[in-house]
Amino acid sequence: MLELGLFYIAATVSLISTILAVTRYNAAHALIYLIISLLASAIIFYLVGAPFAAVLEVVIYAGAIMVLFVFVIMLLNLGQSGDVAEHVLLRPGMWIFPSVLCVILFVEIVYVLQSSERLLKGIVVGPKDVGLELFGPYVLAVEIASMLLLAGLVGAYHLGRRYFIDVRDTPTAQPLAAMSGDDHE
Amino acid sequence: MNEAVVIPMEHGLLLAGILFLIGLLGVLVRRNIILILMSLEIMLNACGLAFIVAGAHWGVADGQIMFMLILSIAAAEVSVGLGLLLQAHRRFGSLDVDQASRMQG
Numbered sequence: 001m002l003e004l005g006l007f008y009i010a011a012t013v014s015l016i017s018t019i020l021a022v023t024r025y026n027a028a029h030a031l032i033y034l035i036i037s038l039l040a041s042a043i044i045f046y047l048v049g050a051p052f053a054a055v056l057e058v059v060i061y062a063g064a065i066m067v068l069f070v071f072v073i074m075l076l077n078l079g080q081s082g083d084v085a086e087h088v089l090l091r092p093g094m095w096i097f098p099s100v101l102c103v104i105l106f107v108e109i110v111y112v113l114q115s116s117e118r119l120l121k122g123i124v125v126g127p128k129d130v131g132l133e134l135f136g137p138y139v140l141a142v143e144i145a146s147m148l149l150l151a152g153l154v155g156a157y158h159l160g161r162r163y164f165i166d167v168r169d170t171p172t173a174q175p176l177a178a179m180s181g182d183d184h185e
Numbered sequence: 186m187n188e189a190v191v192i193p194m195e196h197g198l199l200l201a202g203i204l205f206l207i208g209l210l211g212v213l214v215r216r217n218i219i220l221i222l223m224s225l226e227i228m229l230n231a232c233g234l235a236f237i238v239a240g241a242h243w244g245v246a247d248g249q250i251m252f253m254l255i256l257s258i259a260a261a262e263v264s265v266g267l268g269l270l271l272q273a274h275r276r277f278g279s280l281d282v283d284q285a286s287r288m289q290g
Contacts, residue, residue, distance in 0.1 A: 152261025159268030
């Protein structure tokens with residue numbers, strides 16, 4: 001019964017933070033709520049008996065992918081000067097509600113980890129089973145995923161070059177374009 | 186004690202569906218490219234949640250493997266999407282997708 005209650009609490013936190021993430025004006029605030037939503041999803045994964053997926057959700061989704069968003073938001077600076085953005089970010093109304101949601105999730109995960117052996121009575125599919133399946137029948141999918149990641153790497157490198165647009169606009173970038181060796185024009 | 190309370194699959198799938206709908210509404214309504222990419226992430230995460238819940242219902246590892254594939258898709262998609270976002274910011278000076286509604290050439 002307790003497991004069900006924890007599931008519903010995490011689901012409520014996930015829904016609230018997702019709705020808030022979609023409706024924020026400021027991209028940084030939306031990102032905070034999105035990270036909370038992903039952490040709530042990780043707790044749900046753990047509760048339904050998928051601990052490896054929960055770890056991947058925290059490490060890769062809430063860690064790596066969201067850090068990419070943070071980099072881009074900080075890189076673009078989005079029109080505001082830094083001081084104004086800091087003032088808005090440090091106002092209490094902006095961080096109290098995300099902190100409350102985080103505290104709910106934290107209390108929940110501490111409780112789950114303390115009473116894990118008598119809480120998770122369903123079938124737990126651990127990392128060993130996942131690994132055996134992944135490199136047994138699904139090894140072709142692993143290869144395809146690696147090629148997909150390589151394509152993503154090449155695409156991000158190609159799109160992230162700074163002189164990609166300068167070739168067309170400014171004459172000073174002509175030597176760079178000639179040096180790059182490929183023909184965009 | 187084998188009759189343990191497990192989380193009903195329908196509720197997990199319902200949660201995944203609601204999250205997917207919120208992400209879809211975000212993609213359709215928001216005009217900021219960063220927010221659109223975040224809504225895409227919400228949709229992919231909802232798909233992963235549905236896979237995990239369904240896989241846990243039958244006690245197999247396939248759901249988690251599909252979640253890992255979705256994770257790699259999300260990583261590739263977000264890297265290319267953020268590269269496109271940087272280019273759009275350099276080209277149009279803003280992150281509004283309506284700025285790019287006309288094609289040339």
